[in-house]
Amino acid sequence: MVAAPASETTLKMSKDVISYLAGRLQLSYEETLILITNILQDTLDWTIIDVEAWIKEFVPKRTGQLQDNLLLNLQSSFIKNKTMIRLVLKTFIDYAGDVNAYSDAQVQHNATWFEHSGARAYAYYGGHHGPIFLDDPEAVGGFMSKLQEFAKGRCLFNLTKAQMKFMGSRFGGKYQSAFEQMAGL
Secondary structure, three states: OOOOEEEEEEEEHHHHHHHHHHHHOOHHHHHHHHOOOOHHHHHHHHHHHHHHHHHHHHOOOOOOOOHHHHHHHHOEEEEEEEOEEEEEEEEEOOOOOHHHOOOOOHEEEEEEOOOOOOEEEEEEEEEEEEOOOOOEEOOOOHHHHHHHHHHHHHHHHHHHHHHHHHOOHHHHOHHHHHHHHHOOO
């Protein structure tokens, strides 16, 4: 059995960067911290919405247990110390590592009652078992690395969107480098 995949993506801003932004924006340190917290909160909220949609579409869903667990853990993402986003992408499902190792062809099913081997599809979930209908044409193999890549990209996109919302377009890309430092780019 392959170990269950887990990841936490973190965006962090140092005190030096906050002080730099405070001076450039002509705000107090506390006002800048509130601004950054608001930007990070919107970034986190929008990223969770985007990642939830990705999980529902692309993570293999035979019974839905894997998707449900990923979504539950995603909801535990948070902002730490007003300057850091902690995006939780992990699952406690014991077979997740095996499913993650499958190829696209092994996890995709188009409206069928049968496995790729020709055997009848059965599932054991929540103390119940029985035949199941498989309809998951968009599932991807190696879903965890693709999920992490998607989440990072959406987090950076949403960070820019939130920055524009709170700082306005009049700043343009003037402070982009500070936020890129925060993202570790």
